[in-house]
Amino acid sequence: MLGLRARLQCQSKWRLTSGLPSTRRFVSDNRYFKVFEEVRQALAEKRPVVALESTIYTHGFPYPQNIALASHLESVVRVNGGVPATIGVLDGVARVGLGPEEVISLAAAAGKKDTLKVSRRDLGFACGLTVDGKNYNGGTTVAGTMILAHLAGIRVFATGGLGGVHRGGELSMDISADLKELGRTPVAVVSSGCKSFLDIARTLEYLETEGVPVATFAEGRKGQIDFPAFWTRDSGLKSPMILQDEKAAAAVIHAQRALGLQTGFLFANPIPEAHSIPKAEMDRVIEEAIEEARQAGATGSANTPFILAKIKELTGSTSVTSNRALIESNVKRGTIVAKELMKLELHGDRDAEARPKDDTSSVIIGPGATNYTSSGVWKGIPTNTEYGASDTTSNDALPVKETKASIFVAGALAVDYSCDFSPLPGSYAKAPTLETSNPAKISQSLGGVAHNVARAASLAGGNVRLCSAVGDDLAGKAALEALAMEGLDKTGIKTRSTESGARTAQYIAINDVQKDLVMAVADMSILNDQSNDSVTAEDETIPDVFHTFWLPQLQQSLPSNLVLDANWSPTMLSHWLKASSSVSSHVSFEPVSTAKASSVFKLPPSTPLSVFPNNQLHLMTPNYLELSAMHATARDRGFFERDDWWQVIDALGIPSSGARQQLALATSNALVDAGVPQQSIQLLPFVPSICTKLGAQGVLVTQLLRAGDERLTTGEYAPYILSRCNNETEETLGVGGVYMRLFPAAELVKEEQIVSVNGVGDTFLGTIVAGLAKRGRDARVEDLMDVAQRAAVMTLKSKEAVSPKLSTLRALL
Template sequence: MAMFGVFGRTSALRCTVRQASSIRWRHASTKNNSFIRVHDEVREALNSGKPVVALETTIYTHGFPYPDNVALASHLESIVRVNGGVPATIGVIDGVARVGLDAEELIRLTASAGKDTTLKLSRRDLSYVCGMRLVGKNFNGGTTIAGTMVLAHLAGIKVFATGGLGGVHRGAESSMDISADLTELGRTPVAVVSSGCKSFLDIGRTIEYLETEGAGVGTFADGRQGNVDFPAFWSRDSGVKSPVTIQDEIEAAAIIHAQNSLGIKSGLVFANPIPEEFQIPKAEMDLVIAEAIKEAEAAGAYGNANTPYILNKIKELTKGNSIPANRALIESNVRRGTIVARELGLLEANERGAETGVSNTFMPSTTSTVSVASTPSSSSSSEIPVTPLEAAETANTEVIVAGALAVDFACDYTPFSGTPSETSTTPQLHTSNPSRITQTLGGVGHNIAKALHYLGSSVSLCTAIGDDLSGHAAVVQLQSQKFSTEGIKTLSSASSARTAQYIAVNDANKDLMLAMADMTILEDIPSASIPSLWPSITDRTFTPACVVVDGNWSRDAAHTWLRAGKAVGATTAFEPVSTSKAARFLSGPAHGTASDIGVFPQHIVDIATPNQHELAAMHATAQQALLSRQDWWEVIDALGISSSGLRTALTHATNADLVDQGIPQMGIQLLPFIPTILTKLGPKGVLLTSLLPRGDERLHRAEYKPYVLSRTNVDGSGVGGVYMRLFEPPEVLVGEDVVSVNGVGDTFLGAVVAGILKGRRVEEVVGLAQRAAGLTLRSKEAVSPELRSIAHLF
């Protein structure tokens, strides 16, 4: 009986999995009819398991005027894409419900805002506007939360990001004024990410009503401890505790997955508090709300007129402060909703893999028809599954990574218990210290190549090792991982070259105290010997799409690699490695001037990824010899920067602290030499500074307007303008969540290149690259093998 019970439960679980899977496919494959159209991109994403996020449209048709609404719509869709999702903006055009809008449809719907034939559509209105088309009456419409949920569910979309949730109005015990959003949540299984309820609603009764409807309600902790308040839209606190506190997007995805697997047919509310820097404090907002409600009652604004009247009064009473708050919270909700959808996709893929016996880490080959089933992923780097890209040794290499392969030693101080040193986290000087020493393969070049390898790119690491035990062990380990070693050259023992080594001494908290790096094996290779490491550099028998070079080479050798990459039409990327090596890259050669690094468009580096200290070192070196050159001035003049400077624009694009440090300014001054710079700012995120060529569509498209700082008026320069954007980190890891900081920046660059290889722009992959770096922060390896789990997002 015990055995029967076990097998019975297993069988039931599999049945549930099959049911959930069949429901997903049935939704995604629902045929378009005369009343509903699912956009091809959305349909393909649903069929392939990509994360899809639904977006409503009443905010465009009944919230923002044209053309501000189309700019916001494009911006929110771009947030979804940058964070690895597919946007499904939902609305009605000419009586046909659309799940996913193309650019022309989006403009058409937003341009209809304010017209009599453009309606606000809840569940009850959908059949009316669609049916009227059959009798010659065509309506457009923006869908409310309820209307969007209905159409999203029909298409099979499970996550919906919006601004604020409707609720129970104050005095509803007599007026019965209760938003249809709440009843929809009681019968439609879609997860809604919002900033809670607007605080002129009765938040306590709203939560009670949702409980009656069977809708789950939780609030993201967002860095706070304990039970948190359900947010009040403009304020993070409402005075009403949330039924459930959710730590992060992974927990939210787990709840959605369980809800769907259990077959529960009600929705979920995930409340995401407004970013702290944009909130209007509750005490201040309570006074504004009280006055707005008082004036609404005096004006007789009831029913449908109540909310628009109060919102207009709030805007007036807050002197416009509610507007940037509105924008910040919906951007935050869309970003968080997309990450939830991504995590949900991973859970579903893992369960489908467990059900079918096929690992979700299997990557279909784009260069080979070989079909090789991969084994389940493992945390051990020596058990990497063989994918077609790894098995097909003859496939064309997409990326050349020229850089260091090193043996890394991490020495973590571990004081003996019961000794005086136990209370100290710092090892003692001038004596031996107890520690835990681990040895792994590392080196910047190796780490970048490994990240690309895990993300499914065909990569060749070009480097040199010594004819020694460390070098031979490194090659054996890489070969066991099915990693190509053809580009690794073993130097003869007569040269006395030693395989590179890196030793990190960490305190008891695993924070770096001291590091020693021996990379002389690369620094001693003359630039004339570089072709021997990449034989095809001379005969050009193939053309890699990208060449990545790290700063461990000598200055001349690094330039040789980069010029060779440009000569075959490859995108070139440079990782500075350290402040001293970053500065060396822009210094003058042994003989002559520094003119060989070029000026836009003759530059030899397309993308560089310094941290803020390396950026400062590069800028300081450039100031000495490069920033007085005539060709540099010609590019700077062509950027179209006003005589009054860019401080206001830079502060708006980044923040006052970064501007005070001069980080965005230094990036702009280096653009003539490196037209795309991704400055890594640690927990503050990543700053993208890019020189746009003349004619680039981003100079004119509405969704890019917030990030274009200047546009050129100089003909014939080839310069279009400056694009700058600060990407906040998806999460900030602290304490025990951080296992090792080694390889984090290298993982970031590898992930950026992986996205570029898929045809994406840099700004579209930064969010994914930040996520990849976060996985490495949590890993004991120099590059986390878990990158394979997000390879399908690139």
């Protein structure tokens, strides 16, 4: 959290640089293409979205039954946790997602001669001929829906049945465009196979030629099963592959995307057994319908509607009822696939690690395929009580299913109150008046530095566990509920009894009319028992909680990254640092404020902060005021008089005459005059990577490089190498030199665009840590500066402490 006005000013302006990795850009709204606001928001927030076609309403069911069906199918998506995106063409505009009135308008166009059936070939005509005053309405086919869904960034589409190769297609070449689209548009289609009056065998052959993955949901059946035939569960043809459940389908989509393949998927969902029409009965009806179509000369685009109408006539209401049942079943299954896919997109493959070894719920089988079972790890409860690595031997008496997080964030979880001064009409006051009540707009949110960092890292794709404490009070209950809403893991949250004096942390910010911070107060005493006067010997203290609650979790998960905020007391920081060394975690430190930043230089004498190459801290992200406060404390407490510090500084290779010119070239004269790069270098032996946030001037990255680091000898990095070690300490200490680079700040954010500065710095660190965890031990902090600043800008423009839009940056990490 931001505690001083100067900190606010330091972080209030960011600029985006243009050197970001390229990613696929989805089509934006324009005169031909519109994405419904609810769908747009869901995609931005990484919630599961399911595409629904509209030819079923314009060319399938009559009005007004089609309206009822459209409403029902969208409800099926919502009830199962997704966001529906009904796709169609309305008034000459391709729409991804329709509002209720728009659904009615499109459904009312059913049966009209100028209502189009829109496939790939028709989209340009349907949208482009508005120049001639022809505002077409149209229902999109499977192919048309796939295209528009893909343009919007939707990955899963649920429908009734697929087009295919018509009987005799080897002569007539009557092949549905749906099949070609599956071969070139990466959208997963959940359907009940293709219409059973088509040539299913040749349809499957054509899909194989197009490289389309085809599989059928087993629904508990064992061995090889049939590819479905729409109204019947069996076609007499074995499915190419079999999926046991939606999780397996999501895994296939996720893997294919990771491989860069651009085909679609056909996931066949058999019609519910209660509504399946016996195959022999359906075969007889279909043969009769096809013969009548031949005699009537119904070919091409007229063939399918004629046959469907004749089947309806021959079966009475049976086929219609079955049709509705299979569509509903497909939409439900498609929604669950979309949810499972989003879990993989958000959290990677960690769920696979957590499954027992005998779990076969997501097995994929098929002709020539190996029957793999997913692997999992079971571990016992750690038996050691000190800081060494835990015993990972399984304990049959007390089985505990391991759930690993690669990032632990330890520190403050608080309920934040933002009080924006709102003067009465006619008042010229710009800021609240002391010693009286002031009108204000007060908002409440979940905050705390550690929470904000954890939230940012999670949104950016990290597998995160927040370690903090709340009181058994109203604010604590609200905080836990809010965490659940955010999707953050609550395993690391300890609820402490209010009888011991523990209170859920709270932060109150009072802002002026410009939303600039006037004053803030914070109660973070729950993490520091020294301020809880009522703690007795019988109560569980914070050190007790650490040893019995957080330490076992740390030892079990062995996270690659640990983030500590400065809300911990020096004694508790010492506990965390000891433990992190034993599990070899990369440790990042968020200084929080100038008052708390120096806590790392106040550790107990028995556990002082170590120096390179045995650092306990690896990265910190202060602003320049916090950097100055830390430097002053280190100086006053004699850290710069230590022999081990001097050995590292001497090894850096900085000339005895000083390095002002080099520092000014690497940064700026103003920063050198303020002592920022000099202070960074002097702190490097204790923290070898420092990202100093400089507001409008950007971020200064200063790093102590190890001997042998390729950056010391690569021309690309030459402008940023401030010094190199050229003495014997290179071998004894492993010191290579100093890397210093001033990253330009972001796009200059105008004052009117700034919504809140709370959480900007936390977002910056959370994004960096997510990138470090994803890229592994060889990750470089400097490579993450652009995306981290971009994330910070998003939060700067957001009313929330961490912008939900961070999830859109995952591909950049």
